[in-house]
Amino acid sequence: MELALNSAARAAASQATVLILGESGTGKELVARAVHAASPRRDGPFVPVNCAALSESLMESELFGHEKGAFTGAAALHRGRFEQAEGGTLFIDEVGEIPPAAQIKLLRVLQERLVERVGGTRAVPVDVRVVAATHRDLRQMTRNGSFREDLYYRLNVVTVALPPLRHRRRDIPVLIDSFLARYSAENGKPLAGLSREAMDAFMRYDYPGNVRELQNILERAIVMAREPQLSTRDLPPEVLAGGADGGIEIPTAGGDVSSDAVHLPDQVEALERQAIHDALHKTGGVQSRAAELLGLTERNLRYKLRKYGLK
Numbered sequence: 486m487e488l489a490l491n492s493a494a495r496a497a498a499s500q501a502t503v504l505i506l507g508e509s510g511t512g513k514e515l516v517a518r519a520v521h522a523a524s525p526r527r528d529g530p531f532v533p534v535n536c537a538a539l540s541e542s543l544m545e546s547e548l549f550g551h552e553k554g555a556f557t558g559a560a561a562l563h564r565g566r567f568e569q570a571e572g573g574t575l576f577i578d579e580v581g582e583i584p585p586a587a588q589i590k591l592l593r594v595l596q597e598r599l600v601e602r603v604g605g606t607r608a609v610p611v612d613v614r615v616v617a618a619t620h621r622d623l624r625q626m627t628r629n630g631s632f633r634e635d636l637y638y639r640l641n642v643v644t645v646a647l648p649p650l651r652h653r654r655r656d657i658p659v660l661i662d663s664f665l666a667r668y669s670a671e672n673g674k675p676l677a678g679l680s681r682e683a684m685d686a687f688m689r690y691d692y693p694g695n696v697r698e699l700q701n702i703l704e705r706a707i708v709m710a711r712e713p714q715l716s717t718r719d720l721p722p723e724v725l726a727g728g729a730d731g732g733i734e735i736p737t738a739g740g741d742v743s744s745d746a747v748h749l750p751d752q753v754e755a756l757e758r759q760a761i762h763d764a765l766h767k768t769g770g771v772q773s774r775a776a777e778l779l780g781l782t783e784r785n786l787r788y789k790l791r792k793y794g795l796k
Contacts, residue, residue, distance in 0.1 A: 555604025
């Protein structure tokens with residue numbers, strides 16, 4: 486998470502297009518807003534558009550605008566999101582949902598900084614910084630032809646990859662404290678934290694909906710709370726049932742190790758080896774990107790690959 490936020494902070498000062506990757510609920514729009522707020526365009530508008538919420542017939546009109554009479558129902562000129570974001574930032578959420586025809590027009594805008602409204606014949610210049618986000622694998626979509634490769638490279642100038650909540654469980658107590666204070670105040674129900682059993686349940690759960698789901702669970706629990714302290718009685722059944730991961734597990738170096746005979750260096754090496762393996766898998770074997778994910782230099786990563794016999 487620190488790596489992702491540091492990348493976003495460095496990108497904010499530039500004019501570069503930013504692509505935010507992450508599962509639903511990981512906070513992609515919050516990061517996009519933070520990039521805008523830390524950028525030279527902070528005094529301009531921040532205009533979000535969710536492509537997953539738009540039908541294919543409305544997509545081009547919403548993004549690029551339309552002229553009066555361009556189609557049935559176009560009773561007046563409509564300036565699209567690009568024109569609305571003039572001098573600021575356009576946040577294109579779920580960019581992977583854009584249909585092929587609109588992808589071509591989006592590519593032109595990114596290349597030439599010109600927008601042509603639906604039904605129009607005149608190109609309108611725009612000064613907009615684009616931040617895009619998706620939960621989909623755009624690289625795979627370029628391979629199967631559902632997303633233009635040239636558009637992918639135009640969007641993917643700076644990448645910010647947000648990890649799912651189940652991969653950063655140490656953040657859960659901090660998030661709980663923040664949401665508890667917020668929703669207790671909003672609902673007029675001051676609470677004295679939560680029980681140890683409730684916290685254990687929160688730490689075990691896998692959060693398929695990520696931070697947004699944790700937020701929703703806590704708000705509901707606070708509203709329904711019957712005691713001054715949140716307990717397991719206030720939590721939904723799926724949280725009490727736990728998740729597939731069952732919390733944080735430290736892999737053993739080889740074979741079963743009894744709880745009273747754990748050799749710490751072996752445990753650390755096993756954890757490091759697994760982290761390197763996961764980073765290489767996540768980056769398709771690209772060592773420079775894996776090193777960045779792990780916070781290592783490429784030279785240090787190559788040394789560890791030789792040490793652990795990884796390819």
